[in-house]
Amino acid sequence: xxxxxxxxxxxxxxxxxxxxxxxxxxxxxxxxxxxxxxxxxxxxxxxxxxxxxxxxxxxxxxxxxxxxxxxxxxxxxxxxxxxxxxxxxxxxxxxxxxxxxxxxxxxxxxxxxxxxxxxxxxxxxxxxxxxxxxxxxxxxxxxxxxxxxxxxxxxxxxxxxxxxxxxxxxxxxxxxxxxxxxxxxxxxxxxxxxxxxxxxxxxxxxxxxxxxxxxxxxxxxxxxxxxxxxxxxxxxxx
Numbered sequence: 001x002x003x004x005x006x007x008x009x010x011x012x013x014x015x016x017x018x019x020x021x022x023x024x025x026x027x028x029x030x031x032x033x034x035x036x037x038x039x040x041x042x043x044x045x046x047x048x049x050x051x052x053x054x055x056x057x058x059x060x061x062x063x064x065x066x067x068x069x070x071x072x073x074x075x076x077x078x079x080x081x082x083x084x085x086x087x088x089x090x091x092x093x094x095x096x097x098x099x100x101x102x103x104x105x106x107x108x109x110x111x112x113x114x115x116x117x118x119x120x121x122x123x124x125x126x127x128x129x130x131x132x133x134x135x136x137x138x139x140x141x142x143x144x145x146x147x148x149x150x151x152x153x154x155x156x157x158x159x160x161x162x163x164x165x166x167x168x169x170x171x172x173x174x175x176x177x178x179x180x181x182x183x184x185x186x187x188x189x190x191x192x193x194x195x196x197x198x199x200x201x202x203x204x205x206x207x208x209x210x211x212x213x214x215x216x217x218x219x220x221x222x223x224x225x226x227x228x229x230x231x232x233x234x235x236x237x238x
Contacts, residue, residue: 075193102179126226162205
């Protein structure tokens with residue numbers, strides 16, 4: 001079954017508490033983010049903490065997923081490189097990119113990894129749609145893509161496409177962590193030190209690159225609404 005054919009509604013079982021919604025100001029180091037995720041996932045799996053979505057920005061860095069090919073790290077000295085247990089290949093994180101670390105207990109929802117990935121894609125697609133940007137899935141590429149008809153076509157004659165959002169997840173005891181990243185206004189030249197997600201024939205874009213001078217807080221609000229439409233109620237942490 002194609003991801004586009006999967007049901008993407010993943011509400012928690014009745015009576016579950018809202019998902020905690022946390023937004024961090026400033027730049028969060030990657031090591032600190034991983035340590036926080038590890039601790040939160042353990043508590044969620046043990047039933048001593050509610051589910052959590054954590055929004056952050058990172059200083060410029062590259063991460064290598066479990067499928068990363070060393071040849072795709074073009075400039076290894078440009079930024080720090082962090083090996084990570086999430087799925088996928090190399091990706092970039094940096095200022096102007098909204099990273100959402102999504103820690104959900106799929107035992108309370110659906111124990112279906114493909115449906116979960118499709119649901120995260122749907123959250124991104126609905127977020128973009130609220131800003132009149134059409135994001136699309138591709139069955140052979142995880143993440144969300146936008147068509148660029150104003151650019152020269154690809155060698156096979158198809159319309160040029162750019163990636164606007166990436167997804168990389170990991171599960172432990174059926175609790176998810178890592179998550180998604182939406183390019184709001186990052187320095188797109190920073191992606192030049194890697195082959196993003198191992199895909200060289202497509203470009204990378206951002207909301208600002210597409211002509212939308214949006215603020216991060218506005219994207220956060222739209223992301224929260226889209227998340228709730230797929231996964232259910234959230235509660236903003238103080």
